[in-house]
Amino acid sequence: MLSRWLSSVLQGSIATVCGFAVVAVAWTSVASSSSQWESQVERGSNVFVVTSGRADVMTGARCDQLLGVSGVRSAGAVMTETVSAFASAPTDSVTVRIVSPGYVRVAFPDAIPGVAAVGANAAKIIGAGSGRYIAQIGSSSAELVGYVGGTGAQPRFSGLSDVVLVPAPPTGSVNECYVEAEPQTRAAVERLLLSWFDPAQDWTVVPVLPADQYELDPLDPSTQTLTLIVGIAGALVVMLVAGTIQWARRQEFALYRILGYTRGQILALITAEWLALAAAPAAAGVTIGLGVYGALHISGVFLPFGIASLGFFAAGVAVTPPVVTLIVLSTKPTDALKGA
Structure with a gap:
């Protein structure tokens, strides 16, 4: 027993x-x-850059249309870039990029959609804090450029810590289109991008984070x-x-x-x-x-x-x-x- x-x-x-x-x-x-x-998603494992060997064949509007495609988390492009001063720091200059709204979220994953995003170093220079409006010095007076979102956040692309991104409606031609796919649709989005723009042109679709830098494939x-x-x-x-x-x-x-x-x-x-x-x-x-x-x-x-x-x-x-x-x-x- x-x-x-x-x-x-x-x-x-x-x-x-x-x-x-x-x-x-x-x-x-x-x-x-x-x-x-x-962590690897934050670094851009699902982000692609679309480029062409010819100039003036890609439009910001066509890039922006990818936002309506199922499986695309965000997409956008840089339209113009200038060096400007701000009302809070008139003696210093900061790089300002006018971008389509979707680009902000691709570059800064935690950015607030539709509002300006300021890199960490740029935020120190112009004294911009999250939740504040920033004013850019124009030819005659200060121009209000946007509400700050994502201040001090870690960007996906090098050099963005010194940049202010200002979202605006997409216009004109662009050199590159940045696209972030949802993880489950990554391969399908990559195939789509090869034919999304003018089919007569040769397009290059390159992942921001190469496969050899992946920690794992879920x-x-x-x-x-x-x-x-x-x-x-x-x-x-x-x-x-x-x-x-x-x-x-x-x-x-x-x-x-x-x-x-x-x-x-x-x-x-x-x-x-x-x-x-x-x-x-x-x-x-x-x-x-x-x-x-x-x-x-x-x-x-x-x-x-x-x-x-x-x-x-x-x-x-x-x-x-x-x-x-x-x-x-x-x-x-x-x-x-x-x-x-």
Whole structure:
């Protein structure tokens, strides 16, 4: 009786630990991947630059029309660039770029749509703080150019820390069109850009962040191998412990069979014990794990991998009763009673 009690506690404890460990490893793994992925998205992993070998063949208006395409997060271009002074710092000069509204969000991911964005160094020079209007000195008086958004933010492109971006309706020809795609539509948007402008021209579509600078590809399942394996491993441990414990009782089950118990009845006995001693503790471990690690920030791109890991664990634990039943019934009752 003591050995049965100890084996029951052991089985329940291991199931609880496995359930908790599956959540702990899976959730920390996908949370880490989420952090890396969001970092590379911030650096421009989904941003393309479209250029042509000829001048005056790309218009700012056509670039701006990409904003209406499904799968495009933002798109825009630089129309003009000047060196100007501001009312708050009339003795200093700052580079001012007039850009289409979508360009601001491509360059500064956290910028407020439709308002001026000021690089960190430029903000220091003109004394611009977030939430303030900035006035550019014109030929005769100060000209109000916009409400400051994204002041001090980290830009995606080099040199923007010293620049003020002022959004305006797109006009005229532009040299480049910057386009940011949604992660799931990145490949489709890249193909579209090759034919978006004049098909008679040769267009070059270049990613801002080359593939060799990616930390991971969220759409590649191999990046989450550990997350998926841990669920399978946890289920195998539960199955192994349950199988070992029930195998040690094979003489008891052999006696049941001699007394007339059917395979179905033995399966019912094993299942009932499994529900109390393995399934319930495993569910408790998963619940505890979610309570501890569920608050971790996980991007929606990676959440399916964590759920899949739990699914593998649950599926493995669920098939334990029939698998264990096949194991304990693999020998003849007479052989089992003899200790075979």
